[in-house]
């Protein structure tokens with residue numbers, strides 16, 4: 001029998017919670033049972049940002065595919081886009097076309113799809129599904145006290161001012177500035193998901209228990225860029241043990257001005273350093289941004305010695321599209337908020353039980 005006849009593809013529902021716990025044990029034996037039942041994708045009131053395949057005979061959940069939905073701006077066009085995450089098939093149901101069925105179901109609603117955090121096996125499978133643009137995506141690592149000191153020294157003579165806000169799903173002070181930044185950059189911006197106030201509020205709704213720092217840079221009274229950051233709960237990364245880790249979750253500087261990014265990172269790293277965070281991570285596909293971060297002490301894959309260690313952090317990106325798209329490199333602005341990484345890092349530890 002074909003996979004299509006033996007399985008039903010649908011959105012997960014609250015009634016599936018026990019089956020999802022069993023499925024989590026199938027794919028990640030020994031992991032916390034509630035790993036999937038407490039995922040961010042439940043928190044979209046329209047529909048969970050996820051598809052599951054249910055085995056008709058047993059009722060078991062056989063596969064799932066997280067679908068991080070947003071809107072991609074291609075010049076003047078706004079296109080529904082989904083980033084695939086949590087793409088997993090139970091070992092008992094692998095190789096029957098379920099992975100393909102789930103991705104194709106999501107594809108029916110999304111002319112553009114991408115992924116930025118996949119395994120080597122998944123990259124091979126995505127290639128078979130017609131996805132392209134396979135490339136590593138490197139994470140940059142900095143030490144907040146050092147970054148803050150270097151950024152302060154470099155930014156001393158500039159005229160960029162900043163304002164800092166604490167934001168969450170219930171507190172949106174400062175978020176309105178994103179609309180001014182977004183509107184000012186209609187011309188000549190790289191391809192990216194919408195980065196206006198509405199998009200950030202939608203992101204915050206997916207993680208209602210979490211707060212972020214938002215730093216907005218101003219030239220005179222005009223907002224010219226922002227950075228979004230947070231400290232991950234301890235133990236979020238096995239490789240860092242219980243060392244607190246800060247995340248530069250997102251930023252956007254329309255003029256692609258390294259001085260503005262330096263000024264933003266100065267405030268972000270200072271806030272992290274003050275709260276005792278010794279490590280911060282940044283992800284960017286943009287070479288101008290990497291060029292601004294490197295002199296502040298951020299190491300990347302090409303940094304001697306440390307770079308080799310960071311390669312184990314490297315994820316892989318791929319995409320499929322009805323439109324001609326440039327590569328992720330430079331043509332596409334991607335940070336941690338553009339996939340499930342920011343949503344997922346530390347999420348189990350921060351949720352109330």
Ligand SMILES: CC(C)(COP(=O)(O)OP(=O)(O)OC[C@H]1O[C@@H](n2cnc3c(N)ncnc32)[C@H](O)[C@@H]1OP(=O)(O)O)[C@@H](O)C(=O)NCCC(=O)NCCS
Pocket residue numbers: 085086087088089090093094095096097098099100101117118119121122124125126128129
């Ligand atoms: C990757 C995964 C989701 C694919 O699901 P699946 O149901 O087994 O895959 P399908 O049967 O739908 O196969 C889709 C295509 O990918 C190919 N494929 C699937 N798994 C593959 C693998 N491990 N290596 C190479 N090709 C693979 C299949 O041959 C098929 O191509 P074809 O239709 O041209 O023959 C599943 O194997 C899995 O859960 N892997 C472990 C977890 C993982 O790596 N998840 C991805 C994290 S981002």
